[in-house]
Each structure stands twice: as structure tokens, then as C-alpha cells.
Amino acid sequence: MNKRLIVSILLVSVLGLAWWNFFSGPAQSNWTPAQRQLLESLSLSALPKLPEDPSNDVADLEAAAELGHRLYFDARLSSNGVVSCASCHKPELMFTDGLPLAIGVDIGSRHTPSLVGIAYSPWFYWDGRKDSQWAQALAPLEARHEHNIDRLQIARLIFSDENYRQRYEAIFPALTEIPLDPVSASPRGNEAQQSAWDSLSSLQQENINRVFTNIGKSLAAYQRKIIPGRSRFDDYVDNIPASNATASELFSASEVAGLALFLEEAQCITCHNGPLFTNYEFHNTGVLAVNGQLPPMGRYDGIRIAREDPFNCLGPYSDASRSECIELRFARDTNELVGAHKTPTLRNVTDTAPYMHGGQIETLIEVMEHYNEAPVSMLSHNEAKPLGLRPVQLRQLEAFMHTLSAPLASDPKWLTPPTDQ
Ligand code: HEC
Ligand code: HEC
Numbered sequence: 001m002n003k004r005l006i007v008s009i010l011l012v013s014v015l016g017l018a019w020w021n022f023f024s025g026p027a028q029s030n031w032t033p034a035q036r037q038l039l040e041s042l043s044l045s046a047l048p049k050l051p052e053d054p055s056n057d058v059a060d061l062e063a064a065a066e067l068g069h070r071l072y073f074d075a076r077l078s079s080n081g082v083v084s085c086a087s088c089h090k091p092e093l094m095f096t097d098g099l100p101l102a103i104g105v106d107i108g109s110r111h112t113p114s115l116v117g118i119a120y121s122p123w124f125y126w127d128g129r130k131d132s133q134w135a136q137a138l139a140p141l142e143a144r145h146e147h148n149i150d151r152l153q154i155a156r157l158i159f160s161d162e163n164y165r166q167r168y169e170a171i172f173p174a175l176t177e178i179p180l181d182p183v184s185a186s187p188r189g190n191e192a193q194q195s196a197w198d199s200l201s202s203l204q205q206e207n208i209n210r211v212f213t214n215i216g217k218s219l220a221a222y223q224r225k226i227i228p229g230r231s232r233f234d235d236y237v238d239n240i241p242a243s244n245a246t247a248s249e250l251f252s253a254s255e256v257a258g259l260a261l262f263l264e265e266a267q268c269i270t271c272h273n274g275p276l277f278t279n280y281e282f283h284n285t286g287v288l289a290v291n292g293q294l295p296p297m298g299r300y301d302g303i304r305i306a307r308e309d310p311f312n313c314l315g316p317y318s319d320a321s322r323s324e325c326i327e328l329r330f331a332r333d334t335n336e337l338v339g340a341h342k343t344p345t346l347r348n349v350t351d352t353a354p355y356m357h358g359g360q361i362e363t364l365i366e367v368m369e370h371y372n373e374a375p376v377s378m379l380s381h382n383e384a385k386p387l388g389l390r391p392v393q394l395r396q397l398e399a400f401m402h403t404l405s406a407p408l409a410s411d412p413k414w415l416t417p418p419t420d421q
Contacts, residue, residue, distance in 0.1 A: 031240065038263055043237040044230050047275040050119050054320040055132045055313045056217045058171060059224060066418075067167045068222025071215060073417040076157060077141060079148035080105055085140070085219070088112045091415040094348040094408075095226060100359030101290070104146035109293060111359035114352045116408065117276045117345055119224040122327045126341045126357040127302030128282060131328045132318070133223055134216035135311035141215075142188050150186035150193055151212040152179070158211060163420065172214045177207045213317040225414040228276065228347045231406035233259075251403065257393070258400030266371065266387050266397060277346035277404065284339040286375045286382030290358035295378040298357075299337040306331070338380035350405045364401050368394040 031039065040046060050060075058064035071077065075084040083104045089095040095115035102108040110126060118124075124136035140146040141154060158164045159178045169175065185196035185208075197205065236250040251259070262268045271279050282299035289295040306328065311317055313325035322329075341357045355361045361370055372394060374386040389397075408415065 035263060036240065038269065039237045039240070039259075041273070042233070042269075042275060042277065044228065044234045044275050045238055047120075047228075050224055051122075053119075053132060053134075053220070054324040055318040056134050056220055057319040058214075058217050059221055061171065061221060063167065063171050064218045064221035065225055065414075066222075067164070067171065068218035068220065069225075069414060070164070070167070070418050070421055071219055072222050073421060077147055077149055077154060078105060083147050085137075086417070088146075089115050094351040096352045098353070100354050102146070104140070104143075105148040106145035108143075108145045109290065110357055111354065113344060114348065115223055115226050116347050117228045118226060119220075120276055121278075121280055121342075123280065123282075123302075123306070123342060125302065127296070127298045127305075128342055129302040129305040130309065131306050131312050131325075133220035134213065135309060137216040137219035137223075138212060138311055142186055150184050150189050151208050152182070152185040152197075154215055155208045155211040156180075158215065168211075168214070171218075172210075175207075175211065177204050178211070179204055209317065213311060216311070222414070225410050227409045228345075229406040229409040231347070231404050233400075233403040234406075236403070252399070254396050254399045255403055258396035258398070259403075261389070261393055261397050262400055265393075266389065268371075268397075271343045272346050278343040280343065282337055282340035282342055283383050284336075284377050284380050285341075285371075285384050286377040287341075287356045287358070287360055287370070288375070289378055290360060293358070295339060296341075296357070297338055297379070299340040299342075300333075300335070303331050303333060303337065335380065339377055340380075346401065346404055348405050350402050364398050365394060368397050 053059040072085045075082050075087070077084060088097045088102045088104065089112060090097055095118075097103075097112045100111060102110060102112045113126065119133060121133075122131070124130040124133060130136040130139065138151075142148075142150055155175070155178045158168050159175045165175065179200060182196040182199070184193050185200060186193045187197045188194075189197070200208070232250060236248060239248065239250065241248065248256075262272075271281070271283055273279050282302070284298070306312055309315065313320050313328045314322060318325070349355075350364065353363060355364070355367050361367050368389075371384055372387045372389050374382055374384045376382060
């Protein structure tokens, strides 16, 4: 081959490579040992077993999950007879509802989060105002825009429905002192419900609260069955060839590039880390307030509410000892928490649009554009900085998000209503 030909071939290849790099981002040819370690920490193979919940003695009791399963799908637990937990957390949408703002008996002010792997979370709600899954479950039941029922009506349903009563009494103490009158009563209800509550004896109140919390504990036991399944991402990470080449039939070049951006340039991993792609902490990421709403205080208010909740880990209905309530006792209060929301899991994120605490962002590519821009926060400051990525890189990040979806690992019987209902 003559010299000139070799030079031209080289030149063409160099230019070609430069062109390719410009449009697709630098080709990541090898993961460094540090990156490999990081990747392994994201695989479902690194997911520990479910954390214990010392505040809930029946968290891992099969019979409690069975009772919770029935309650979860039961629309009798609502004032209009059509709302159940499953109305908003639909198994077929990875336990979300596809709506920007949730609709129960009325429209709410928040977007329905996914419940996939929820038992790993130490805090519940976008602002973390509940510190256990059972205490969380009590809130939608009495919320006016959600189920809009109350604890007395729930206790009465368990008492009067033969199937519920048998299942309940097989786990918890036998039901007594459930008054037939008044019709409706709760310390959290409207004026009439509150004064009806005040008219009950303290023994009756105590018994109703016990049934109410046991219902929450059973719903929590059920939700511990909602477990993410292995996705293409996990297969890729667990099979990175020994030669350390990133090229693999499991991931396209664009997915590899998106993953590299996720780890390095875009720093998504700072908050979306571990096998569920969340650090379970609260951050302000400059998401605009929902139209017509004031910018929310987020975790700043959430931690205060959790501390005051009579159903928290330190309260009389918790099964934990004081020393076991580490999260609640040592939670920080800082101004950093103003406007901060819980980092959501990215597992199955392609099935859970729209996004963010108020469903403000419709599509994944728009989420990437949001991070690229990192708008100034309306309250306090946005922790994420503008990324300056090119459109093709945003598409690569999006392509990577798609590799995190997979059918759930749960036994399918938990994903449909129980057959005896
Ligand atoms: C009307 C729709 C609706 C109904 C009904 C509903 N939820 Fe939710 N759920 C939501 C919304 C919206 C949020 C987020 C609210 C917030 O953060 O302020 C949420 C939050 C949660 C969370 C916290 C998730 C997290 O990541 O922190 C859990 C767990 C949960 N719901 C379980 C339940 C259970 C159990 C029931 C039935 C007792 C139920 N939900 C009924 C809409 C609903
Ligand atoms: C500073 C921490 C932080 C960083 C960095 C970060 N995120 Fe987030 N992410 C969050 C929080 C917090 C939310 C929820 C914000 C809200 O609703 O107000 C969120 C929401 C999301 C959502 C919506 C999920 C849902 O179910 O609503 C996606 C998708 C997402 N992030 C992807 C990314 C990607 C990709 C990157 C990197 C470009 C990234 N995040 C960087 C903390 C972070």
C-alpha cells in the first residue's frame, strides 16, 4: 500500500471517529474498576433482603399479607364504594395511575408514586411525613379526597364481614367494643365526626384505634410483596465480560453511553443509587410547583409532621422499642430540606409517567431536559446543576432508563384481586 493511501485511510478514520464522537458522545470502551464496582452496586443482585420493620409485628406474617391483599383491593373501604388502594396504585401500571394528580373521591394535590420495592423505604410520601408503611396506609383511608371513610366505619366492616372477621381474629385479639352507633367517627374527620369521636368512651376509642392500626399493619404486610424484577440492566451488569469490554449484545452503544452519563457527567448516581436507584433522601431538584399551588415546603414540613404523628414509631400503636426507632429519632432538620422531595426509584420508570411529586413532567425526555437546564428553584435552591448536555446525550440517558423495566418478581397472585372477594 502506498504511503498516501495509508495516510488518507488514517485521516478518514480519525475524521470519522471525531464525527461519531460529536454525534454520539465519547465512546466508552472500558469500565474502570471503580465504575465496575459502582455498576455492581446498582444491580438487583446487590439488593439486600427486605429490611425488618420492628414497628410492625405482623410485617412478615403470611396471614397478614393475605388480609392486607383483600383490603388493598376492597372498594367498600371508601365513602362512594368505588375507591380502593388499587384505584390509584394499579398493579398493571407498576402501582401508579397514569394521572398527573391522583383522583379518589375527589382530586388530590400530589402525583401517585410507584410502590415497587416500597418496603425498602424508611420514609413514606414525597415529603416523608410518615415513618412506617402501616402508619402511611392509615392516611389515605381517612383523607377526604382519597377513600374518605373513617376508622369507626372500617372497624365495623371488619367486625361485620365474616371473611374479614375470621382472618382478622386469626392474627389479632378478638374484636370487642365496636359501637354500632354513631355511624361515623374519627378525631381527624369533619366537625360532626370529631364530636362523634369525643362521645365515645376512651376504651372504645382505644379499641377502634387498635383495629385501625392492625388494618394498616396488614396492608403493609401485603405491600412487602411488591418486589422489582430483574431487568436487562441487571443482566448486563452481571455479565460484563471479563475482558471488560462495554460492548455486549445485552446493551446497545446508546444505552452504554447513557449509563456512562448517568454515572459520570450527569451525576444522576449522586441521588439515584443502590439497586433501587434511590438514596431514600430528600432533595430539591427545582421542579416547578403545580399550576395553582404554592411551592411546597416538602421535607421541611414532612419531618415535623412525622414527629407529631400519633401513629409514628415512638407512639403507643408501634410495636418497636424506643431504641429501634433510629430513623425518626435521628432525622435531621435543616433548611436544606425546604422544597425537598424523596428521590423516587427509577425501576420501571418507563411505566410510571407522568413524573415528579405533582406529575409536572409528562415524558422521560422532558425529565432529561429538566435536569439539563436545572432551573432556579422557587423555594430555597436547586441542588442539581445545569448539565450542558447535547440532545443526543439526553436521548442516550433516556435510552438507558428503558433498560430498568421488567415484570415484577412478585408471585402473580398478589397482583390481582383475591378470588374470594
Ligand atoms: C386517590 C388515590 C390514592 C389512593 C386511593 C391511595 N393512594 Fe397511596 N398515594 C397516592 C398519592 C397521590 C401519594 C403521594 C402523596 C404525597 O406524597 O403527599 C400516595 C402515596 C402512597 C405511599 C407512599 C409511597 C412512597 O414512595 O413514599 C404508599 C406506600 C401508598 N400510597 C399506599 C397506599 C395504600 C396502602 C392505599 C390504600 C389504603 C393507598 N395508597 C390509597 C394516591 C393514592
Ligand atoms: C440532587 C439529587 C438528584 C439528582 C442529581 C438527580 N435526581 Fe432525579 N430525582 C430526584 C428527586 C428528589 C426527584 C423527585 C423530585 C420531585 O418530585 O420534586 C427525582 C425525580 C426523577 C425522575 C422522575 C421519577 C418519577 O417517578 O417521578 C427521573 C426519571 C429522574 N429523577 C431521573 C434522573 C436522572 C436521569 C438524573 C441525572 C440526569 C437525575 N435524576 C439526577 C433527585 C435527583
